Amino acid sequence: MFRVHTADTLPTRHEVAWLWEGMVAQGTLALLGGPGGVGKSTLVAALEVAVAAGLPFLEREVAQGEVIHVDFDTDARLQGPWYPRVAAGLGVNGEALKRIRYLEPEASTRGLTDEGLKALMEMARQGPALVVLDSWSAAFPFVDSRRSDHVAEVMAYLKEIARAGPGVLLLDHTPKPVQGLTALERGIAGSFYKLAGARSAFLLSRVPPKLVEGRDVLKLDTLKNNLAPLEDPLGIERIWSPEALAFSLTDLPEEEARPSKVELAKRAVLEVLEEGPRPRKDLIRLVAERANARERTTEEALRALVQAGAIERLTLGGQGGAVAYRLAGLPQAPLRDSAALRKTDFADEDGRMFSAKGFAENPELAENPPAPEGEVEVEL
Ligand SMILES: Nc1ncnc2c1ncn2[C@@H]1O[C@H](COP(=O)(O)OP(=O)(O)OP(=O)(O)O)[C@@H](O)[C@H]1O
Numbered sequence: 001m002f003r004v005h006t007a008d009t010l011p012t013r014h015e016v017a018w019l020w021e022g023m024v025a026q027g028t029l030a031l032l033g034g035p036g037g038v039g040k041s042t043l044v045a046a047l048e049v050a051v052a053a054g055l056p057f058l059e060r061e062v063a064q065g066e067v068i069h070v071d072f073d074t075d076a077r078l079q080g081p082w083y084p085r086v087a088a089g090l091g092v093n094g095e096a097l098k099r100i101r102y103l104e105p106e107a108s109t110r111g112l113t114d115e116g117l118k119a120l121m122e123m124a125r126q127g128p129a130l131v132v133l134d135s136w137s138a139a140f141p142f143v144d145s146r147r148s149d150h151v152a153e154v155m156a157y158l159k160e161i162a163r164a165g166p167g168v169l170l171l172d173h174t175p176k177p178v179q180g181l182t183a184l185e186r187g188i189a190g191s192f193y194k195l196a197g198a199r200s201a202f203l204l205s206r207v208p209p210k211l212v213e214g215r216d217v218l219k220l221d222t223l224k225n226n227l228a229p230l231e232d233p234l235g236i237e238r239i240w241s242p243e244a245l246a247f248s249l250t251d252l253p254e255e256e257a258r259p260s261k262v263e264l265a266k267r268a269v270l271e272v273l274e275e276g277p278r279p280r281k282d283l284i285r286l287v288a289e290r291a292n293a294r295e296r297t298t299e300e301a302l303r304a305l306v307q308a309g310a311i312e313r314l315t316l317g318g319q320g321g322a323v324a325y326r327l328a329g330l331p332q333a334p335l336r337d338s339a340a341l342r343k344t345d346f347a348d349e350d351g352r353m354f355s356a357k358g359f360a361e362n363p364e365l366a367e368n369p370p371a372p373e374g375e376v377e378v379e380l
Protein backbone atom coordinates (compact mmCIF):
# COMPACT_ATOMS: atom_id res chain seq x y z
CA MET A 1 0.00 0.00 0.00
CA PHE A 2 2.90 2.37 0.77
CA ARG A 3 6.47 2.57 -0.41
CA VAL A 4 8.50 3.57 2.63
CA HIS A 5 11.68 5.67 2.40
CA THR A 6 13.74 7.16 5.17
CA ALA A 7 14.08 10.89 4.63
CA ASP A 8 17.86 10.70 4.06
CA THR A 9 17.22 8.62 0.94
CA LEU A 10 14.68 11.03 -0.58
CA PRO A 11 15.65 13.25 -3.53
CA THR A 12 17.71 16.13 -2.14
CA ARG A 13 16.61 18.85 -4.52
CA HIS A 14 13.61 19.67 -6.64
CA GLU A 15 14.38 18.52 -10.15
CA VAL A 16 11.97 20.63 -12.11
CA ALA A 17 11.86 20.18 -15.85
CA TRP A 18 10.27 23.38 -17.01
CA LEU A 19 8.06 23.46 -20.04
CA TRP A 20 7.89 27.25 -19.78
CA GLU A 21 10.61 28.39 -17.45
CA GLY A 22 9.38 29.31 -13.99
CA MET A 23 5.76 29.12 -15.05
CA VAL A 24 4.63 25.66 -16.19
CA ALA A 25 6.55 22.49 -15.36
CA GLN A 26 6.47 19.30 -17.38
CA GLY A 27 4.40 16.58 -15.81
CA THR A 28 2.24 19.04 -13.89
CA LEU A 29 -1.13 20.70 -14.17
CA ALA A 30 -1.29 24.48 -14.50
CA LEU A 31 -4.32 26.77 -14.55
CA LEU A 32 -4.82 29.96 -16.53
CA GLY A 33 -7.92 31.91 -15.57
CA GLY A 34 -9.34 35.13 -16.86
CA PRO A 35 -12.57 36.84 -17.82
CA GLY A 36 -14.16 36.06 -21.19
CA GLY A 37 -12.47 37.76 -24.11
CA VAL A 38 -9.44 38.93 -22.18
CA GLY A 39 -7.00 37.05 -24.39
CA LYS A 40 -6.40 33.61 -22.90
CA SER A 41 -6.75 31.78 -26.20
CA THR A 42 -4.44 34.15 -28.07
CA LEU A 43 -1.79 34.02 -25.35
CA VAL A 44 -1.93 30.28 -25.19
CA ALA A 45 -1.75 29.96 -28.98
CA ALA A 46 1.51 31.90 -28.84
CA LEU A 47 2.86 29.67 -26.08
CA GLU A 48 1.92 26.62 -28.17
CA VAL A 49 3.75 27.90 -31.21
CA ALA A 50 6.76 28.78 -29.06
CA VAL A 51 6.79 25.21 -27.70
CA ALA A 52 6.37 23.72 -31.17
CA ALA A 53 9.25 25.86 -32.45
CA GLY A 54 11.38 25.61 -29.30
CA LEU A 55 11.66 29.39 -28.98
CA PRO A 56 11.63 31.39 -25.73
CA PHE A 57 8.28 32.96 -24.94
CA LEU A 58 8.11 36.26 -23.07
CA GLU A 59 11.84 35.98 -22.40
CA ARG A 60 11.53 32.59 -20.72
CA GLU A 61 12.94 29.36 -22.14
CA VAL A 62 10.53 26.71 -23.36
CA ALA A 63 11.09 23.00 -23.93
CA GLN A 64 10.48 22.10 -27.55
CA GLY A 65 7.92 19.44 -28.35
CA GLU A 66 4.58 18.46 -29.75
CA VAL A 67 1.45 20.27 -28.63
CA ILE A 68 -2.14 19.11 -28.24
CA HIS A 69 -4.87 21.76 -28.04
CA VAL A 70 -8.30 20.48 -27.03
CA ASP A 71 -10.92 23.08 -27.84
CA PHE A 72 -14.32 22.75 -26.22
CA ASP A 73 -14.67 26.48 -26.00
CA THR A 74 -14.73 27.69 -29.59
CA ASP A 75 -14.02 26.03 -32.90
CA ALA A 76 -11.46 25.85 -35.66
CA ARG A 77 -12.84 28.96 -37.41
CA LEU A 78 -12.11 31.06 -34.35
CA GLN A 79 -8.95 29.47 -33.00
CA GLY A 80 -7.36 28.52 -36.33
CA PRO A 81 -6.46 32.02 -37.55
CA TRP A 82 -4.55 32.82 -34.36
CA TYR A 83 -1.86 30.24 -35.13
CA PRO A 84 -0.35 31.74 -38.30
CA ARG A 85 -0.79 35.17 -36.80
CA VAL A 86 1.07 34.48 -33.54
CA ALA A 87 3.63 32.45 -35.51
CA ALA A 88 4.32 35.55 -37.59
CA GLY A 89 4.55 37.54 -34.35
CA LEU A 90 7.17 35.10 -33.06
CA GLY A 91 8.99 35.11 -36.39
CA VAL A 92 8.32 31.41 -36.92
CA ASN A 93 7.41 29.80 -40.23
CA GLY A 94 4.44 27.50 -40.71
CA GLU A 95 6.50 24.32 -40.18
CA ALA A 96 6.03 24.64 -36.41
CA LEU A 97 2.24 24.52 -36.81
CA LYS A 98 2.57 20.90 -37.98
CA ARG A 99 3.62 20.01 -34.45
CA ILE A 100 0.40 21.36 -32.97
CA ARG A 101 -2.54 18.99 -33.04
CA TYR A 102 -5.84 20.80 -32.69
CA LEU A 103 -8.58 18.54 -31.30
CA GLU A 104 -12.13 19.56 -32.05
CA PRO A 105 -14.71 17.52 -30.12
CA GLU A 106 -17.35 15.86 -32.29
CA ALA A 107 -20.04 16.61 -29.71
CA SER A 108 -18.71 19.51 -27.72
CA THR A 109 -21.90 20.15 -25.75
CA ARG A 110 -21.47 16.83 -23.98
CA GLY A 111 -18.14 17.95 -22.60
CA LEU A 112 -15.11 15.81 -21.98
CA THR A 113 -16.46 12.35 -21.18
CA ASP A 114 -14.65 9.39 -19.62
CA GLU A 115 -13.91 8.17 -23.13
CA GLY A 116 -12.48 11.52 -24.08
CA LEU A 117 -10.30 11.60 -20.98
CA LYS A 118 -9.02 8.10 -21.80
CA ALA A 119 -8.23 9.14 -25.36
CA LEU A 120 -6.35 12.16 -24.03
CA MET A 121 -4.42 9.96 -21.64
CA GLU A 122 -3.37 7.76 -24.58
CA MET A 123 -2.16 10.82 -26.48
CA ALA A 124 -0.37 12.17 -23.41
CA ARG A 125 1.59 8.90 -23.24
CA GLN A 126 2.90 9.47 -26.76
CA GLY A 127 5.12 12.22 -25.43
CA PRO A 128 3.73 15.66 -26.25
CA ALA A 129 5.33 18.53 -24.32
CA LEU A 130 2.12 20.50 -23.80
CA VAL A 131 -1.57 19.72 -23.60
CA VAL A 132 -3.95 22.69 -23.53
CA LEU A 133 -7.54 22.23 -22.46
CA ASP A 134 -9.83 25.12 -23.40
CA SER A 135 -11.76 25.50 -21.11
CA TRP A 136 -12.79 24.11 -17.73
CA SER A 137 -16.44 25.13 -17.96
CA ALA A 138 -16.81 24.04 -21.58
CA ALA A 139 -15.02 20.72 -21.07
CA PHE A 140 -16.85 19.86 -17.85
CA PRO A 141 -20.23 21.55 -18.21
CA PHE A 142 -21.87 19.25 -15.68
CA VAL A 143 -19.34 19.71 -12.92
CA ASP A 144 -20.46 22.13 -10.24
CA SER A 145 -17.31 24.06 -9.49
CA ARG A 146 -18.55 24.71 -5.96
CA ARG A 147 -18.65 20.98 -5.24
CA SER A 148 -15.26 20.08 -3.87
CA ASP A 149 -15.62 16.36 -4.56
CA HIS A 150 -16.55 16.94 -8.21
CA VAL A 151 -13.77 19.43 -8.83
CA ALA A 152 -11.20 17.30 -7.06
CA GLU A 153 -12.13 14.25 -9.15
CA VAL A 154 -11.65 16.10 -12.42
CA MET A 155 -8.42 17.68 -11.24
CA ALA A 156 -7.13 14.25 -10.18
CA TYR A 157 -7.75 12.89 -13.67
CA LEU A 158 -6.05 15.84 -15.34
CA LYS A 159 -3.11 15.43 -12.99
CA GLU A 160 -2.86 11.79 -14.10
CA ILE A 161 -2.68 12.96 -17.70
CA ALA A 162 0.09 15.38 -16.73
CA ARG A 163 1.90 12.64 -14.86
CA ALA A 164 2.23 10.80 -18.17
CA GLY A 165 4.69 13.56 -19.14
CA PRO A 166 3.30 16.77 -20.62
CA GLY A 167 2.60 20.06 -18.96
CA VAL A 168 -1.20 20.33 -18.93
CA LEU A 169 -2.55 23.86 -19.11
CA LEU A 170 -6.19 24.25 -18.19
CA LEU A 171 -7.92 27.46 -19.25
CA ASP A 172 -10.70 28.75 -17.09
CA HIS A 173 -13.23 31.55 -17.24
CA THR A 174 -13.39 33.65 -14.15
CA PRO A 175 -16.75 34.56 -12.66
CA LYS A 176 -18.66 37.50 -14.01
CA PRO A 177 -16.90 40.64 -12.93
CA VAL A 178 -18.58 42.44 -10.03
CA GLN A 179 -18.54 46.18 -10.25
CA GLY A 180 -15.98 47.59 -7.90
CA LEU A 181 -13.82 44.45 -7.87
CA THR A 182 -10.80 43.75 -10.01
CA ALA A 183 -10.39 40.41 -11.77
CA LEU A 184 -7.71 39.46 -9.28
CA GLU A 185 -10.01 40.15 -6.37
CA ARG A 186 -12.77 38.15 -8.00
CA GLY A 187 -10.40 35.22 -8.54
CA ILE A 188 -11.35 31.89 -10.10
CA ALA A 189 -14.70 30.12 -9.62
CA GLY A 190 -14.42 27.18 -7.27
CA SER A 191 -10.89 28.31 -6.96
CA PHE A 192 -9.95 26.57 -3.78
CA TYR A 193 -10.18 23.04 -5.14
CA LYS A 194 -8.98 23.95 -8.59
CA LEU A 195 -5.97 25.69 -7.17
CA ALA A 196 -5.32 22.80 -4.81
CA GLY A 197 -5.08 20.47 -7.81
CA ALA A 198 -2.78 22.70 -9.87
CA ARG A 199 0.95 23.18 -9.30
CA SER A 200 0.84 26.66 -10.74
CA ALA A 201 -2.04 29.02 -11.43
CA PHE A 202 -2.28 32.34 -13.22
CA LEU A 203 -4.88 34.97 -13.73
CA LEU A 204 -4.98 37.09 -16.86
CA SER A 205 -6.64 40.49 -16.83
CA ARG A 206 -6.60 43.60 -18.97
CA VAL A 207 -4.84 46.73 -17.81
CA PRO A 208 -7.19 49.69 -18.29
CA PRO A 209 -5.92 51.27 -21.55
CA LYS A 210 -5.98 54.74 -20.00
CA LEU A 211 -3.19 53.64 -17.65
CA VAL A 212 -0.96 52.54 -20.57
CA GLU A 213 -1.41 55.27 -23.16
CA GLY A 214 -4.07 53.24 -24.93
CA ARG A 215 -1.80 50.26 -25.56
CA ASP A 216 -3.20 46.70 -25.35
CA VAL A 217 -1.58 45.45 -22.14
CA LEU A 218 -2.47 42.33 -20.20
CA LYS A 219 -1.48 41.53 -16.67
CA LEU A 220 -0.56 37.97 -15.71
CA ASP A 221 -0.81 37.43 -11.97
CA THR A 222 0.62 34.32 -10.39
CA LEU A 223 -1.94 32.99 -7.93
CA LYS A 224 0.18 30.06 -6.93
CA ASN A 225 3.42 28.37 -7.84
CA ASN A 226 4.61 25.33 -5.94
CA LEU A 227 7.84 24.99 -7.87
CA ALA A 228 9.23 28.52 -8.05
CA PRO A 229 9.08 31.62 -5.88
CA LEU A 230 5.94 33.72 -6.27
CA GLU A 231 6.61 36.59 -8.61
CA ASP A 232 5.14 40.00 -9.17
CA PRO A 233 2.64 40.15 -12.01
CA LEU A 234 3.95 40.26 -15.58
CA GLY A 235 2.92 43.02 -17.94
CA ILE A 236 2.33 41.61 -21.43
CA GLU A 237 1.75 43.87 -24.38
CA ARG A 238 -0.12 42.59 -27.42
CA ILE A 239 1.07 44.20 -30.61
CA TRP A 240 -1.38 43.84 -33.45
CA SER A 241 -0.68 44.18 -37.14
CA PRO A 242 -2.77 42.87 -40.03
CA GLU A 243 -0.69 39.71 -40.42
CA ALA A 244 0.90 39.27 -37.01
CA LEU A 245 0.16 39.29 -33.33
CA ALA A 246 3.22 39.67 -31.12
CA PHE A 247 3.54 39.48 -27.35
CA SER A 248 6.22 41.27 -25.41
CA LEU A 249 6.99 42.08 -21.80
CA THR A 250 6.26 45.58 -20.64
CA ASP A 251 6.33 47.40 -17.30
CA LEU A 252 3.03 47.63 -15.51
CA PRO A 253 1.79 50.97 -14.25
CA GLU A 254 2.41 51.47 -10.53
CA GLU A 255 -1.19 50.86 -9.46
CA GLU A 256 -1.24 47.48 -11.23
CA ALA A 257 2.21 46.28 -10.37
CA ARG A 258 1.49 44.76 -6.98
CA PRO A 259 -1.77 43.75 -5.36
CA SER A 260 -2.41 45.53 -2.06
CA LYS A 261 -2.97 43.63 1.20
CA VAL A 262 -6.65 44.53 1.08
CA GLU A 263 -6.95 43.20 -2.49
CA LEU A 264 -5.39 39.91 -1.44
CA ALA A 265 -7.71 39.74 1.56
CA LYS A 266 -10.74 40.40 -0.65
CA ARG A 267 -9.78 37.55 -2.92
CA ALA A 268 -9.29 35.22 0.04
CA VAL A 269 -12.68 36.19 1.49
CA LEU A 270 -14.40 35.37 -1.80
CA GLU A 271 -12.55 32.07 -2.08
CA VAL A 272 -13.51 31.04 1.44
CA LEU A 273 -17.16 32.05 1.00
CA GLU A 274 -17.38 30.07 -2.21
CA GLU A 275 -17.40 26.99 -0.04
CA GLY A 276 -20.40 28.32 1.88
CA PRO A 277 -21.39 30.99 4.37
CA ARG A 278 -19.12 31.54 7.37
CA PRO A 279 -19.36 33.15 10.78
CA ARG A 280 -17.17 36.22 11.02
CA LYS A 281 -14.74 34.60 13.45
CA ASP A 282 -13.99 31.61 11.19
CA LEU A 283 -13.77 33.84 8.16
CA ILE A 284 -11.18 36.10 9.77
CA ARG A 285 -9.11 33.07 10.74
CA LEU A 286 -9.30 31.41 7.31
CA VAL A 287 -8.41 34.63 5.52
CA ALA A 288 -5.46 35.08 7.86
CA GLU A 289 -4.27 31.58 6.95
CA ARG A 290 -4.74 32.06 3.26
CA ALA A 291 -3.67 35.63 2.63
CA ASN A 292 -1.66 36.31 5.76
CA ALA A 293 -4.03 39.21 6.45
CA ARG A 294 -4.52 40.93 9.80
CA GLU A 295 -7.99 41.26 11.25
CA ARG A 296 -8.12 44.97 10.40
CA THR A 297 -7.23 44.30 6.77
CA THR A 298 -9.89 41.60 6.52
CA GLU A 299 -12.42 43.97 8.10
CA GLU A 300 -11.64 46.55 5.47
CA ALA A 301 -11.93 43.93 2.74
CA LEU A 302 -15.30 42.78 4.11
CA ARG A 303 -16.66 46.32 4.18
CA ALA A 304 -15.57 46.92 0.59
CA LEU A 305 -17.05 43.62 -0.59
CA VAL A 306 -20.40 44.30 1.10
CA GLN A 307 -20.42 47.74 -0.46
CA ALA A 308 -19.61 46.29 -3.88
CA GLY A 309 -22.54 43.90 -3.44
CA ALA A 310 -20.27 40.86 -3.71
CA ILE A 311 -21.10 39.48 -0.28
CA GLU A 312 -23.85 39.83 2.30
CA ARG A 313 -23.51 40.42 5.98
CA LEU A 314 -25.89 38.33 8.06
CA THR A 315 -26.55 39.31 11.64
CA LEU A 316 -28.12 37.08 14.22
CA GLY A 317 -30.37 39.13 16.46
CA GLY A 318 -30.22 38.68 20.22
CA GLN A 319 -27.25 38.19 22.50
CA GLY A 320 -23.92 39.26 21.10
CA GLY A 321 -25.37 39.89 17.65
CA ALA A 322 -23.15 37.28 15.96
CA VAL A 323 -22.26 38.11 12.39
CA ALA A 324 -21.76 35.87 9.40
CA TYR A 325 -21.11 36.43 5.71
CA ARG A 326 -22.14 34.73 2.51
CA LEU A 327 -21.62 35.33 -1.19
CA ALA A 328 -24.25 37.53 -2.72
CA GLY A 329 -25.79 36.88 -6.08
CA LEU A 330 -25.99 33.11 -5.72
CA PRO A 331 -29.33 31.79 -6.84
CA GLN A 332 -31.55 32.37 -3.84
CA ALA A 333 -35.23 31.63 -3.57
CA PRO A 334 -37.61 34.12 -2.00
CA LEU A 335 -36.94 34.43 1.71
CA ARG A 336 -40.09 32.70 2.80
CA ASP A 337 -39.20 29.45 0.98
CA SER A 338 -37.75 27.51 3.88
CA ALA A 339 -36.49 24.60 1.76
CA ALA A 340 -34.25 26.97 -0.16
CA LEU A 341 -33.21 28.76 2.97
CA ARG A 342 -32.06 25.56 4.55
CA LYS A 343 -29.17 25.61 2.07
CA THR A 344 -27.79 28.50 4.02
CA ASP A 345 -27.86 26.69 7.37
CA PHE A 346 -24.43 26.10 8.72
CA ALA A 347 -22.64 25.57 11.99
CA ASP A 348 -19.71 27.48 13.37
CA GLU A 349 -16.73 25.88 15.05
CA ASP A 350 -18.53 25.66 18.38
CA GLY A 351 -21.33 23.74 16.75
CA ARG A 352 -23.71 26.72 17.01
CA MET A 353 -26.16 26.58 14.13
CA PHE A 354 -26.66 29.60 11.97
CA SER A 355 -29.98 29.18 10.32
CA ALA A 356 -32.25 31.38 8.34
CA LYS A 357 -35.28 29.16 8.99
CA GLY A 358 -36.55 31.84 11.32
CA PHE A 359 -38.03 33.67 8.36
CA ALA A 360 -40.42 30.94 7.44
CA GLU A 361 -41.29 30.00 10.98
CA ASN A 362 -41.76 33.52 12.30
CA PRO A 363 -45.06 34.64 10.78
CA GLU A 364 -44.25 38.29 11.15
CA LEU A 365 -41.02 37.96 9.21
CA ALA A 366 -42.48 35.57 6.70
CA GLU A 367 -45.12 38.15 5.86
CA ASN A 368 -42.67 40.96 5.72
CA PRO A 369 -39.18 39.66 4.99
CA PRO A 370 -36.37 42.15 5.32
CA ALA A 371 -35.00 43.34 2.03
CA PRO A 372 -31.85 41.44 1.08
CA GLU A 373 -29.62 44.48 0.85
CA GLY A 374 -26.12 44.77 2.16
CA GLU A 375 -27.19 43.58 5.57
CA VAL A 376 -29.67 40.85 6.35
CA GLU A 377 -31.07 40.59 9.88
CA VAL A 378 -31.94 37.12 11.04
CA GLU A 379 -34.10 36.85 14.15
CA LEU A 380 -33.77 33.47 15.87
N1 LIG B 1 -7.41 42.85 -34.59
C1 LIG B 1 -7.54 42.99 -33.28
N2 LIG B 1 -7.05 44.07 -32.67
C2 LIG B 1 -7.16 44.22 -31.34
N3 LIG B 1 -7.77 43.32 -30.54
C3 LIG B 1 -8.29 42.23 -31.10
C4 LIG B 1 -8.21 41.99 -32.49
N4 LIG B 1 -8.80 40.82 -32.74
C5 LIG B 1 -9.22 40.33 -31.56
N5 LIG B 1 -8.94 41.18 -30.58
C6 LIG B 1 -9.22 40.99 -29.14
O1 LIG B 1 -8.48 39.89 -28.71
C7 LIG B 1 -9.20 39.18 -27.74
C8 LIG B 1 -9.19 37.73 -28.12
O2 LIG B 1 -9.23 37.12 -26.96
P1 LIG B 1 -9.28 35.55 -26.75
O3 LIG B 1 -10.22 34.92 -27.67
O4 LIG B 1 -7.90 35.05 -26.64
O5 LIG B 1 -9.93 35.67 -25.31
P2 LIG B 1 -10.27 34.52 -24.28
O6 LIG B 1 -9.78 35.00 -22.99
O7 LIG B 1 -9.80 33.24 -24.79
O8 LIG B 1 -11.83 34.62 -24.31
P3 LIG B 1 -12.91 33.47 -23.99
O9 LIG B 1 -12.91 33.35 -22.51
O10 LIG B 1 -14.16 34.07 -24.52
O11 LIG B 1 -12.47 32.24 -24.68
C9 LIG B 1 -10.57 39.79 -27.67
O12 LIG B 1 -10.68 40.56 -26.51
C10 LIG B 1 -10.65 40.68 -28.90
O13 LIG B 1 -11.35 41.85 -28.61
Ligand SMILES: [Mg+2]
Pocket residue numbers: 040041042073074134
Ligand atom coordinates in the same frame (compact mmCIF):
# COMPACT_ATOMS: atom_id res chain seq x y z
MG1 LIG C 1 -10.82 31.54 -25.42
